[in-house]
Amino acid sequence: TRTTRPQRLLKAVQDRAIRGNPKSVISVIDHYCRNQEWAMNVGDEKGFILDSVVSELNPQTVLELGTYCGYSAVRIGRLLHSGARLLTLEFNPDYAAVAREVISWAGLENTVQLVEGASGDWIPRLREHFGIHTFDFIFLDHWKEGYLADIKLLEECRLLRKGTVLLADNVVCPGAPDYLEYVRKSPLYDSRYFKSHLEYTKAEDGLEKSVYLG
Ligand SMILES: O=C(NCCc1nnc(-c2ccc3[nH]cnc3c2)[nH]1)c1cc(-c2ccc(F)cc2)cc(O)c1O
Numbered sequence: 001t002r003t004t005r006p007q008r009l010l011k012a013v014q015d016r017a018i019r020g021n022p023k024s025v026i027s028v029i030d031h032y033c034r035n036q037e038w039a040m041n042v043g044d045e046k047g048f049i050l051d052s053v054v055s056e057l058n059p060q061t062v063l064e065l066g067t068y069c070g071y072s073a074v075r076i077g078r079l080l081h082s083g084a085r086l087l088t089l090e091f092n093p094d095y096a097a098v099a100r101e102v103i104s105w106a107g108l109e110n111t112v113q114l115v116e117g118a119s120g121d122w123i124p125r126l127r128e129h130f131g132i133h134t135f136d137f138i139f140l141d142h143w144k145e146g147y148l149a150d151i152k153l154l155e156e157c158r159l160l161r162k163g164t165v166l167l168a169d170n171v172v173c174p175g176a177p178d179y180l181e182y183v184r185k186s187p188l189y190d191s192r193y194f195k196s197h198l199e200y201t202k203a204e205d206g207l208e209k210s211v212y213l214g
């Protein structure tokens, strides 16, 4: 049977990227998605904003919701200092299988841990299962209609602390209107919008950065 888009993206990485070199994995994926076939990675333009938020924060514990092919896990993982860890949740087993290979090709298997399953099932179990107290940084890039429920769940499970930074992809395209309204209205968050473009296109999109005030 035909290969899937994630499988073709993985083949491009294995054929063209240098093993153990996250920068080359990122540039191979961006070149492939811009020139061969589009895929829903955060991409280079929004990726640059993601890099600056992560570099400024220098987080020790990171949660990513929605791994897809592992592009943003590699983008974030490459910037983490020794001892820092990224936990990335992915619901779709086919995406997860490809992402594990991409993360391993980048040499980040000791920094990035991929967990398969639904965010709603895993979030309440992160503390007892992974010994996590709170997260310093959270990147939301999964079901757009799940963003709001999942940050409310993170609040309830006390996995946020004063200063935790949440960065949400696609708040314009495909859009997460209920999430935006909540973080912009709630006194619990200080929120700001970084205008950009949908990955590899000219369409508007952007990232919403929200600091939890606790
Ligand atoms: O849907 C997206 N991303 C999400 C994948 C996913 N689908 N289900 C999950 C899941 C669900 C429970 C989960 N629990 C834990 N991880 C989970 C992941 N993640 C997405 C879509 C677009 C896009 C824009 C314009 C278009 F014309 C078409 C597409 C762009 C992007 O940057 C995206 O991130």
Ligand SMILES: [Mg+2]
Pocket (backbone or CB within 6 Å): 040, 041, 042, 141, 169, 170
């Ligand atoms: Mg996205």
